[in-house]
Amino acid sequence: MAEILVDDNLNLAPVMLDQCSVGLFVLGVDDCIVNWNRWMVVATGIGVTDAVGHLLVDLFPELSGSVVEQAIDKALRQDQMTVLRATAETPLLSLRHHSGNYLNQMVIVKPLPDQVEKVLVQVFDQYEYPTVPIHSDSRTTSQLDTLTTRSILSSIADAVITTDINRRINYMNMVAEKLTGWRLKSARGLPLTQVFQAMDEGAVKLEETISRCLETGSPASGQRQELILVHKDGIGIAVEESVAPIRDEQKQIHGIVVVFRDVSQTRSLAAQVSWQASHDTLTGLVNRGSFDSRLDRLLRDAMESGRIHSMLYLDLDQFKIVNDTCGHVAGDELLRQIANSLSEHIRSGDTLARLGGDEFGVLLADCTEPVALRIANKMRQAIMDFRFIWDDRSYAIGVSIGVVAITAESERAEQVLSAADTACYAAKDGGRNQVHVYRSDTGEAAQRQGEMHWVARIHSALEEERFCLYVQPIVPIDKQTAHSGHYEVLIRMRDEEGKLVPPDKFIPAAERFGLMPRIDRWVVNQVFSLIEREHEMLVLGGYCFAINLSGGSVNDEDTLAYIGKKLDECRIPAGMISFEITETAAIANLSSASYFIRTLKQAGCQFSLDDFGSGLSSFAYLKNLPVDYLKIDGAFVRDLATDPIDRAMVQAINQIGQVMGLKTIAEFVENETVLTLLREIGVDFAQGYGIARPVPLTDQDGNLLLGK
CATH class of the missing domain: 3.20.20.450 (EAL domain)
Structure with a gap:
């Protein structure tokens, strides 16, 4: 069989462009649509026959006079590319999905190279794109001339490689050249697996996908798969690829098309977003949300197994003095150094988190109160011995620590946190730079309950005008x-019976809450x-x-x-x-x-x-x-x-x-x-x-x- 090139009369556009992971359509000088790929069909619900030959504003009346229409005019008249981003308040196109309308689109409008008065519009969703089932025997795009096909393939963001029936390369677009490191001139005629090399299990998956595609005459799967592509220089690149057969007008298979894109940045961004969602960006410690989730797990474990865990609540003493005197840059650096110092004193499997400001939390798994107390005192001593150097000056700080046990009797996470906070507050109230263990059978719980009682009384006194002034x-x-x-x-307060209440009775609760x-x-x-x-x-x-x-x-x-x-x-x-x-x-x-x-x-x-x-x-x-x-x-x-x-x-x-x-x-x-x-x-x-x-x-x- 003769070598199949993109210049042959086979219409490669339907398969190639339909495999792309973004929306693609082409407009002519009269603003009529001349091409409409499968992504657009799925995302808009508008079929090819209803799109090709029609004006864009007929399909999307809201585009009349919009920034999209202005960008198309610039591309047609001024040969200028425009990138547009939508917001939740101003979507660009009415795209639909099973979860609702797309509101996070990015649209790129640019003139096609070597094409007179034709514009390529690429539509991206910034978070996901619709799953597009590809059927090789369907004609979802219009018939395009060879030059237009080549121009589109050189302009799209996805990489495209086509092969003959023997899996030898006959075409690569510029994106494919960049990702593989091979130029089309050198790669043409070479086996696909020599140019598109996948690492380890990815190579097996790719071979299985191609074989299944050629045997069945259909794409091996409606879903794309991820693998590691080895660049010619030996660099591994995370890509997402899909494979479909190439047919002629008689539906005879003549080769395959591989469409792939670089997802390294997306994967890295996803990992970064996942990390940031659970960690404090300043100190690198676990954040409050993740801390709360881990506390919930320890509570469930304590209730189910009867094991004892512990929590420490740490509040730095004198941090604000350093922060206000030396500035926030110094304060941030101090928090980072404190985080590193505290990390040295927790056990493997324990959790150290920054709960906010200058407050930290520690979850100690399978840790009884005596052990937790020893760990807390080691942390207190480490902070007390620590010296923060800034602008050739040395600053000493301290830490107040509250300790509370997590047992089967600990009903809710909120109660554990409240008890730890109460113990820490008692440590501060007792002179700071101390460790205090929460005891539910002592006056702490009663004191906190009493303060809560005063809160209600203060609200009532304000509403009923029962405060009065002395001089x-x-x-x-x-x-x-x-x-x-x-x-x-x-200030004085009158109680419900009109008797004067001195300020030392209600002011502490008012300050506390x-x-x-x-x-x-x-x-x-x-x-x-x-x-x-x-x-x-x-x-x-x-x-x-x-x-x-x-x-x-x-x-x-x-x-x-x-x-x-x-x-x-x-x-x-x-x-x-x-x-x-x-x-x-x-x-x-x-x-x-x-x-x-x-x-x-x-x-x-x-x-x-x-x-x-x-x-x-x-x-x-x-x-x-x-x-x-x-x-x-x-x-x-x-x-x-x-x-x-x-x-x-x-x-x-x-x-x-x-x-x-x-x-x-x-x-x-x-x-x-x-x-x-x-x-x-x-x-x-x-x-x-x-x-x-x-x-x-x-x-x-x-x-x-x-x-x-």
């Missing part, structure tokens, strides 16, 4: 007056509205109010925006409002606190750093916070007369405040002796029961009580 004066020490006009605003921003906004609204109503009395009377803000509010952009809005609405004069932020809340997120303070200072507010001296490295971070007042922690002031260390601390804080141009305020001043010592030290203001006790700001009807 306590802050007086200049040298004037010794209880009525300076400077007051700290204090994120309710403080809502409470703080309530206080701001009450004080600002009162100033607006009593403008003559309070503004002209020279009053100023200090309002406490929680760490949650300082890190909340909504609270910052709310305060700014209320300042404008209520026409609050500059200098009349100061906000008190605790030192620990400020240094917990230094950058947020600094931004918050600077923004409201521009609006005329002042700031006090409350409980100063209770945090770590107070002086080192003070220069980054543009405050106006330092409120010396009352723990140093209360025993000032009897404890020389407390006196030295107060002197040091006052001195640094004076050097920085800040006013100092002493809290918990309870007697005249302490007040005298504060005057000798040079502290500016005093506050406490020795000056005046808190009093209501308004009566129950909201009427101002100050000055009356």
Whole structure:
């Protein structure tokens, strides 16, 4: 039999183009369709006879005036290629699939090489393409001339190889040349398997597929198969291929066509997507979703087998200081190094995950509590000994760890996580850099239940307007007056029976469960509205109010925006409002606190750093916070007369405040002796029961009580 070439009169287009894994159709100068491959038939539901010879806009009326029509015009008139990508809001073509409409198409429109006024349109789905059953005896494309066929084959993304009946190559397009490393001139006449070499089992599969195709006269399978193609240079390339017979008009088989495409990038991308779906990209550790799934498996195992497992919940201490001081790049690098350090202390088969931020979780399979406790302490010691170097400076951090057992009595994953979090919180509350084991029969569960009870009561109090405000004066020490006009605003809650509830009863629960921003906004609204109503009395009377803000509010952009809005609405004069932020809340997120303070200072507010001296490295971070007042922690002031260390601390804080141009305020001043010592030290203001006790700001009807 004579060698079969693409230039022969056999119509190779139907088989070759129908094997392609993308949609293909060709338009002429009159915008009529001259070719329509099988992919388009399956994806649109429009048969060849209904497509060929018709205008594209007749099939897709929505394309009139669209970017697709504009791209076709550019290809026809300006010889210009265009790549279009669809979105869920703007699909390009109405393609259908068993799962619904395709909304992720990419369309390439380009002029055919060596063809006058003909345009090739290639339609890709970015995630999958329809399974196209190929039948070699069907004519799904129109009859194309040889030159058009060659132009299409040189333009499509798929590789095409045709052979004669003896499996010797007679045609390859440019994509096939690139993937195999063979030029058509050298490959023509060679056995297919010499040019299209598949590795190991792939070679056997390919041989079986070709034999079955030639024996049956039909494609061996409606599905494509993956194998590794060996490039001429020895490089392995992952490809997806399909094989179909070539027939003449009398349906006699004259050879085969192999259509294949490079799926290396797709396979790599799929592996990468799979990895990213289960791992944290920063540290390379397992992420929260995968951690939760593994925790569920351990829970099921504990219930079914009775085995004991353990979980550790780790929260880094002082991470935010490094992150805020050195920047997020340093913070990310610190997390990576910590992850590597922790990885050295877990056993094979255990799971170390980053749960979010600076929090990590560890699942210890077949691990009793004593063993889990030893592992947790090794991790704690490793972090304590670790030194992070950045910009020639060394930083020490710590970690608080909660330990909880996973047993047959552990009902749900949420309970295990909650218990581990509670234990970690107890470790932090106990002084940080500790390991704490959760005990359900101790006060931890009761404490958490009690906090949850307070959450409900806080919500009810807010809805029923059962919060009220008290004030306590802050007086200049040298004037010794209880009525300076400077007051700290204090919040109280009335219970269901109208009795006052002190803040230390409900504030911890509010902070724990994120309710403080809502409470703080309530206080701001009450004080600002009162100033607006009593403008003559309070503004002209020279009053100023200090309002406490929680760490949650300082890190909340909504609270910052709310305060700014209320300042404008209520026409609050500059200098009349100061906000008190605790030192620990400020240094917990230094950058947020600094931004918050600077923004409201521009609006005329002042700031006090409350409980100063209770945090770590107070002086080192003070220069980054543009405050106006330092409120010396009352723990140093209360025993000032009897404890020389407390006196030295107060002197040091006052001195640094004076050097920085800040006013100092002493809290918990309870007697005249302490007040005298504060005057000798040079502290500016005093506050406490020795000056005046808190009093209501308004009566129950909201009427101002100050000055009356």
